[in-house]
Amino acid sequence: MNLSAQWMARGAALLLAATLVSSCGFRRVKYENPITKDTQQPDKVLYDKAVRDIEKNRFEVARITLNTLINTYDTSEFLAKAKLAIADSWYREGGSNGLAQAEAEYKDFILFYPTLEEAAESQEKICMIHVKQMEKPDRDPLHALRAEHECRQLLIQFPNSKFAPIAEQRLREIQEVLAEGDFRVGNFYHTKGSHPASANRLNALVDQYPLYSHADQSLWLQADSYSRMGDRFKQKTVDSYARIVREYPLSPYAEDARKKLKEMEAPIPEADPVAVARMKYEQENRDKPGIASKAFGFMKRGPDTYAAAKSGSPTMTPSRPTIPASVPTPEQIAAFSGEVTATTVQDPTALEKNPDARQIQPGTGPAPQPGPATNSQNSSSSKKNKKEKKEKKK
Numbered sequence: 001m002n003l004s005a006q007w008m009a010r011g012a013a014l015l016l017a018a019t020l021v022s023s024c025g026f027r028r029v030k031y032e033n034p035i036t037k038d039t040q041q042p043d044k045v046l047y048d049k050a051v052r053d054i055e056k057n058r059f060e061v062a063r064i065t066l067n068t069l070i071n072t073y074d075t076s077e078f079l080a081k082a083k084l085a086i087a088d089s090w091y092r093e094g095g096s097n098g099l100a101q102a103e104a105e106y107k108d109f110i111l112f113y114p115t116l117e118e119a120a121e122s123q124e125k126i127c128m129i130h131v132k133q134m135e136k137p138d139r140d141p142l143h144a145l146r147a148e149h150e151c152r153q154l155l156i157q158f159p160n161s162k163f164a165p166i167a168e169q170r171l172r173e174i175q176e177v178l179a180e181g182d183f184r185v186g187n188f189y190h191t192k193g194s195h196p197a198s199a200n201r202l203n204a205l206v207d208q209y210p211l212y213s214h215a216d217q218s219l220w221l222q223a224d225s226y227s228r229m230g231d232r233f234k235q236k237t238v239d240s241y242a243r244i245v246r247e248y249p250l251s252p253y254a255e256d257a258r259k260k261l262k263e264m265e266a267p268i269p270e271a272d273p274v275a276v277a278r279m280k281y282e283q284e285n286r287d288k289p290g291i292a293s294k295a296f297g298f299m300k301r302g303p304d305t306y307a308a309a310k311s312g313s314p315t316m317t318p319s320r321p322t323i324p325a326s327v328p329t330p331e332q333i334a335a336f337s338g339e340v341t342a343t344t345v346q347d348p349t350a351l352e353k354n355p356d357a358r359q360i361q362p363g364t365g366p367a368p369q370p371g372p373a374t375n376s377q378n379s380s381s382s383k384k385n386k387k388e389k390k391e392k393k394k
Contacts, residue, residue: 028055029092030055031055032088033088033121035047035078044078047066047069047082050062050063050069063086066083070083080113083105083112086105091125099129102125107126110122110123119158120162120163121163123150130143131174132302134147135303136301137177138184148175149318151174155316172312173308175211175212175314176308177303179208186198190202195225196325198222200323202218202225206218208315216248216251216252220257223240223257241261242268242269245257278312285311286306
């Protein structure tokens with residue numbers, strides 16, 4: 001047995017052992033939000049009992065105890081903690097149903113207690129609920145979009161919270177996954193030869209997620225797509241190459257972009273020093289996938305976020321649909337000076353007598369049009385038909 005097979009066998013054994021331990025309930029995880037006040041009040045006794053049940057994974061019993069506390073002692077000082085513990089019990093229980101219930105309970109807690117420190121923690125848990133359910137970049141992005149929205153909401157609503165830096169890094173990782181999905185679509189269009197669709201998708205990607213790890217490659221493919229769409233898009237091609245040189249100066253595509261700009265006789269911009277410092281920091285601090293990730297990555301449901309940026313401000317505005325550059329704008333339509341005319345068909349039997357244009361093979365010429373003689377024959381035949389109808393009526 002070679003070394004890689006031994007590593008895979010050991011990893012499988014460890015994974016199986018961890019699954020058995022967690023399923024049997026041997027592990028006891030301490031509760032994050034206990035009440036440190038030492039008192040023997042009845043409501044405090046109920047709360048402590050519920051916390052012990054949560055730590056032992058007896059979630060249903062814990063929720064019954066906490067609801068008893070809330071309904072019996074409606075003026076208790078521990079009401080907020082009890083409501084948060086109910087949400088935490090659903091969060092720990094997991095599963096699609098448990099996480100949905102936890103999200104609803106956390107949102108209720110933020111609504112009733114927005115000034116407590118635990119409100120920011122609740123918003124962070126809501127973000128994590130959708131992070132846990134995220135799919136790989138080539139699959140349904142629903143939970144990734146929801147996670148992006150909830151993490152962004154934490155930074156907006158609780159900017160000074162201790163959870164804000166965590167949420168900021170989490171947002172970079174989520175946007176890495178969303179950008180990777182858009183990149184795969186744009187690369188598919190580029191390979192297929194649908195260059196307007198490719199340029200539109202990649203342009204929106206780089207504008208929305210400039211911290212994406214393959215933003216430089218996206219700009220390179222975008223410039224190539226514009227260059228294949230005709231001379232009308234030459235300036236957009238130049239802008240894409242110039243953006244690589246200016247905003248991603250340490251990219252492996254930067255030197256080739258300079259050569260392209262020189263061939264097109266376009267000005268070559270200077271590298272942004274802020275971009276240089278950011279890319280150096282990313283090269284020194286970017287995570288690398290481990291052996292287990294490479295060996296068992298295909299078994300993992302969620303995406304890999306090791307390539308996500310570690311610095312820079314994530315995008316705080318939601319993405320909007322974009323219009324491809326090949327589609328004329330209202331200003332271009334208004335400036336159109338050509339004339340388009342249309343005439344009505346005088347002969348009502350033209351569709352029946354003339355050949356169908358759809359059946360004509362390409363390159364054989366247009367369908368024959370009826371001449372003046374044909375029109376006169378048609379008009380005379382229609383007059384005869386009218387006379388025969390009048391005679392029959394008489």
